[in-house]
Amino acid sequence: MTKGWRKKLDKDAALKWAGTWIGYLERIIILTFVLHDQYEAIGLLIAAKSLLRFRDTDDARPQTEYVLIGTLASVAGALIVGELFKLLVAAMK
Numbered sequence: 001m002t003k004g005w006r007k008k009l010d011k012d013a014a015l016k017w018a019g020t021w022i023g024y025l026e027r028i029i030i031l032t033f034v035l036h037d038q039y040e041a042i043g044l045l046i047a048a049k050s051l052l053r054f055r056d057t058d059d060a061r062p063q064t065e066y067v068l069i070g071t072l073a074s075v076a077g078a079l080i081v082g083e084l085f086k087l088l089v090a091a092m093k
Contacts, residue, residue, distance in 0.1 A: 019067075019070070023070060023074050026045070026049075026071070026074050026075075026078075027074050027077065027078045029045060030042055030045065030074070030075055030078035030079065030082070031078045031081060031082045033045075033082075034078065034079055034082025034083065034086070035082055035085065035086065042075065042079075046071065046075060049071060050068075050071075
């Protein structure tokens, strides 16, 4: 989903694979929160992540927007999977 923007980022600006691992962990954490009905914690996670990007300069704007798109896609995907899983479990009872 973010492949088009990935090419515009400076490859030396970050650790190799760091964003990928952050995304995996973020989705696991959000899915866990959904399964435990801890939606407030998801908001806290998003707020904490956006604080990390708060001091970005205008030069880093494309990277910030790329991270925000990835974060929102990650959150939406994890929420949808979590809710579908809960519906499936409820239907099986």
